[in-house]
Amino acid sequence: MNRMGSECRVKTSASYPALVVKASGLAAGKGVVVAATKEEACQAVDEILTDAKYGSAGQTVVIEELLEGDEVSVLAFTDGETVSMMPPAQDHKRVGDGDTGPNTGGMGAYCPCPLITPDQLLDVKEQVLQRAVDGLKAEGIKYV
Structure with missing residues (x-):
């Protein structure tokens, strides 16, 4: 096995069975492999x-634990001060029915997505989005 393979064995010695391998750069939404085994x-x-x-x-690659469950996308607008969220959406990345097969650049999405509660959305707004906008502002970065 080549050097990359030997190096890989060391890096995949994690205790969880399934891994996600990602190209660290932009790959048109296709740079992710969901691996069922090491x-x-x-x-x-x-x-x-x-x-x-x-x-x-x-x-460069990033290797992470595969987290099972539904994924929801939350997008927002900002004027650099406040956050205004769009309705939540869920996209489907896998090529096959039933979320099977390799990832694609996106097979489709639907919105609004009922998988997230209003309370959870409020948490996302206050604990993630608003904090990000506030942090950028504190660093002198105008993000609009």
Whole structure:
């Protein structure tokens, strides 16, 4: 096995069974491999680093634990002071029915998404979005 494969075995010694391997750069929404096993994760690392599957976007990889569950996207507008959220959406990335197969750049989305409660949305607004806007402002970054 090549050096990347040996290096991969060390990096995938995590205690969780499934991993997500990501090209660290922009890959048109396709730079993510959901690996059911550590062997699949190592193969993905080799394809990204050695075979340059995603070009310069894959010069570095990020390996994370696979978190199971539904994903909700929350987008917002800001004037640099306040946050105004759009309705939550859920997109579907996998190519196959039932959320199977490799990830794509996005197979479609629907909005509004009922998977998040009004209280959870308020938490996202106050604890994530508003704090991000406030942090940028505190650093002198005008984000509008």
